[in-house]
Amino acid sequence: MQIVKYLKQYRIPFSGLVAGKHKFDFEIDNKFFDCYEHSIVKKGQLKADVELTKQENMLVVNFHIYGTIQLNCDVCLSEFEAPQDFQERALVKFTEESWENSTEEVIVLAKTDYELDIAELLYEYINVRVPYYSKCTEQGVNLSCDxxxxxxxxxxxxxxxxxxxxxxxxxxxxxxxxxxxxx
Incomplete structure (x- = not known):
């Protein structure tokens, strides 16, 4: 229950917003990653600048995520900070039918929905950026292996x-x- 309460802060209530661009800021820290049991990333300090463009039948959501995540070096096993700075985009479409075929790029919501939960998107965007092979000298800044x-x-x-x-x-x-x- 604690996890659900914590992740509520990553919801954007869009129903009361006027058409146009709206900006939101989110902090992503260790508590966020603790909510996901099988997360590759366990520690990190990131910010997500989210720009939501509301249109009549859809939302365009642009993410700018930056900060650092903690990785373990696959060579020397030491923990190090890896800087992250990337952008992503998601499209949200509204439909009257119950349609469960959301894709990576298009999220489908019912016309009766009033908020967008971006916690899962943030989690996926960050974890996908973790390199297959982590190394201090490659992903860290001015670091060398132990x-x-x-x-x-x-x-x-x-x-x-x-x-x-x-x-x-x-x-x-x-x-x-x-x-x-x-x-």
């Missing part, structure tokens, strides 16, 4: 390589199987 961790990883990988080489030398059955492939 040298102590790199040293530990470097020694562990060389030991593993030596172990695998010894296994190949010890077991002669593999050499016999390699000869079958050559015939």
């Amino acid at each position: 040298p102590e961790m790199l040293a530990k990883i470097g020694t562990d990988t060389t030991e593993q390589d030596e172990d695998s080489n010894e296994e190949e030398k010890i077991d002669p059955r593999w050499d016999i199987l390699k000869n079958i492939k050559n015939n």
Whole structure:
């Protein structure tokens, strides 16, 4: 119940707005990400500047999201801040029929709806921006990987390589199987 109450602040009541452009500002912090159990991003400080253009049968919603999110480096495992600054757009159409076929670009609402919940959109836009492979030196600003961790990883990988080489030398059955492939 607490989660639903917290996410209510990310709703835009559009029914009382006159046609034209309207601006809204939203803060996105750790509490926002805590509301989503399986979120890739767990921590962050972002702002969302939202410009809603109301027309007779639709809304055009432009998002400018900027700030930082916390990521874990896939190389040295340290946590670092990754700056974010991007823009997105969503179209909202109204229909009298109950139509559940919303897409990524077009959101469909009933004519009786009076507010737009953008929490899910913000969540998706931010999480989609998380790189598949996070690295301090690539997504961070003026950062480098933790040298102590790199040293530990470097020694562990060389030991593993030596172990695998010894296994190949010890077991002669593999050499016999390699000869079958050559015939």
